Amino acid sequence: MKLRVLWIALIGFGFSLTACAAGVNGGPEAQTVPQGNVEQGRTLIVHYGCGSCHTIPGIMGADAKVGPPLDDFYERTYIAGLLPNTWQNLSKWIQDPQGVLPHNAMPDLGVSEADARDIVAYLYHQPGLFDFLRR
Amino acid sequence: MRILLMRKHARSNPRNFMMGLLLLCLISACAPAAAGTPENPSALDTHGPGAAQISGLWWLMLGIGVVIFAAVVVLLVMALLRKRRSTVYTPAERDSDTGRSWVIWGGIIMPLGVLAILFVFTLHTLAAITDPVDTPLSVQVVGRQWWWEVNYQQQGIATANELHIPVGVPVQLSLESGDVNHSFWVPQLHGKMDLIPGRTNTLTIKADDPGVYRGECAEFCGLQHAHMGFVVVAESQADFDQWVVGQQKPATAPTDDAVQRGEQVFLSAGCSFCHTVRGLDDSSVDVGKVDLGPDLTHLESRLMIAGATLTNNVGNLAGWVVGAQHIKPGSLMPNINLPADDLQALLAYLESLH
Numbered sequence: 001m002k003l004r005v006l007w008i009a010l011i012g013f014g015f016s017l018t019a020c021a022a023g024v025n026g027g028p029e030a031q032t033v034p035q036g037n038v039e040q041g042r043t044l045i046v047h048y049g050c051g052s053c054h055t056i057p058g059i060m061g062a063d064a065k066v067g068p069p070l071d072d073f074y075e076r077t078y079i080a081g082l083l084p085n086t087w088q089n090l091s092k093w094i095q096d097p098q099g100v101l102p103h104n105a106m107p108d109l110g111v112s113e114a115d116a117r118d119i120v121a122y123l124y125h126q127p128g129l130f131d132f133l134r135r
Numbered sequence: 136m137r138i139l140l141m142r143k144h145a146r147s148n149p150r151n152f153m154m155g156l157l158l159l160c161l162i163s164a165c166a167p168a169a170a171g172t173p174e175n176p177s178a179l180d181t182h183g184p185g186a187a188q189i190s191g192l193w194w195l196m197l198g199i200g201v202v203i204f205a206a207v208v209v210l211l212v213m214a215l216l217r218k219r220r221s222t223v224y225t226p227a228e229r230d231s232d233t234g235r236s237w238v239i240w241g242g243i244i245m246p247l248g249v250l251a252i253l254f255v256f257t258l259h260t261l262a263a264i265t266d267p268v269d270t271p272l273s274v275q276v277v278g279r280q281w282w283w284e285v286n287y288q289q290q291g292i293a294t295a296n297e298l299h300i301p302v303g304v305p306v307q308l309s310l311e312s313g314d315v316n317h318s319f320w321v322p323q324l325h326g327k328m329d330l331i332p333g334r335t336n337t338l339t340i341k342a343d344d345p346g347v348y349r350g351e352c353a354e355f356c357g358l359q360h361a362h363m364g365f366v367v368v369a370e371s372q373a374d375f376d377q378w379v380v381g382q383q384k385p386a387t388a389p390t391d392d393a394v395q396r397g398e399q400v401f402l403s404a405g406c407s408f409c410h411t412v413r414g415l416d417d418s419s420v421d422v423g424k425v426d427l428g429p430d431l432t433h434l435e436s437r438l439m440i441a442g443a444t445l446t447n448n449v450g451n452l453a454g455w456v457v458g459a460q461h462i463k464p465g466s467l468m469p470n471i472n473l474p475a476d477d478l479q480a481l482l483a484y485l486e487s488l489h
């Protein structure tokens with residue numbers, strides 16, 4: 001009985017260590033976007049067909065290699081090799097890629113501001129186990 | 136003793152939990168199976184007379200199966216609960232033929248009866264779903280690896296992966312194959328019918344309600360068999376007539392600069408060697424002989440692309456044009472390596488094909 005408690009405590013301690021790691025090394029972490037809905041974002045990513053060009057964890061069938069993979073997007077430094085990675089810039093990019101960077105390959109998908117926010121919320125969220133099972 | 140009891144309790148708990156979970160999974164798996172969704176249509180959620188007849192037969196067979204299963208379980212339980220006989224048989228017991236009569240009744244007479252009943256009902260269903268002789272509309276459907284060529288020959292329409300039919304009107308389909316065996320199946324409308332090279336099979340479908348019904352190839356036909364889908368759009372006669380008129384028109388010559396540039400990309404990238412756009416003048420191609428890929432004259436009017444694998448929007452279209460081999464490896468559509476500017480122009484052109 002005591003041994004079991006010890007094990008659980010040990011595992012719990014291990015988890016807390018890994019959870020701290022991101023904070024300790026100063027790397028960017030997952031973040032929430034004001035008025036952005038993660039689940040709605042997941043639906044919209046399927047709706048706009050993002051997965052035909054990008055690999056996105058947690059989206060069924062989104063494993064294409066036309067454009068860059070979008071996993072752990074919050075860790076990226078630049079968007080399209082051009083804009084600093086903030087949610088405002090990412091939202092702008094998704095809404096108007098041809099306006100932000102003319103002559104690039106990503107087409108204008110006609111994404112509204114509200115939809116872009118939800119998509120950004122999804123790309124910035126910390127994927128859970130469920131997201132990896134759903135690939 | 137107490138510890139022992141507790142342990143026993145603790146051990147039985149997770150087992151109950153697992154059983155409960157299993158039961159829950161089974162129930163939740165069965166519940167949507169009967170209802171179906173547009174992506175996963177159910178043959179039991181019927182919207183046409185053919186499918187209704189077939190699902191009736193299915194329910195009958197399920198009913199008979201359940202009754203027999205229940206009877207077998209009851210007999211099994213009775214046998215398990217029965218007091219064990221003494222190992223010494225009396226002469227009377229040894230000579231009795233109770234065992235033999237069980238085999239004769241349960242193993243021969245009852246199965247024969249069940250099969251006879253099912254045979255009669257199956258014949259009845261077969262007669263009910265036989266194709267009517269005269270249909271006002273007939274459509275040629277050619278199965279190809281891995282998409283469906285759809286020709287309304289009387290109307291002069293060619294399209295792909297999308298059949299439009301008026302509600303309540305029987306439509307005769309002439310099913311042919313351009314390469315290997317395929318099978319045409321719209322679970323909510325009718326049963327399956329094979330498409331066999333060198334032979335024309337017919338199937339008459341009718342939709343009772345307006346809606347979009349998903350169909351699949353139901354005969355393994357190669358690498359991308361699972362991505363060989365299509366949709367049947369059942370609509371009112373007025374909507375159907377309007378659709379026919381729209382589809383009969385050739386593509387309009389582009390006026391917009393970007394679209395005009397896209398048309399040039401379409402020609403220079405070699406798209407027209409496999410895809411027809413009626414109204415597009417391409418002297419290098421014999422238009423009547425292009426059938427490697429779907430007719431794109433009215434691409435934008437379609438709900439899906441790539442054999443109903445992707446919804447038809449600019450994002451999917453872009454991914455399909457430049458990365459088809461990743462989405463459907465082995466299909467005839469190559470990855471088209473285009474400069475980004477040309478891709479944008481081509482997308483503008485494809486989007487203009489209403």
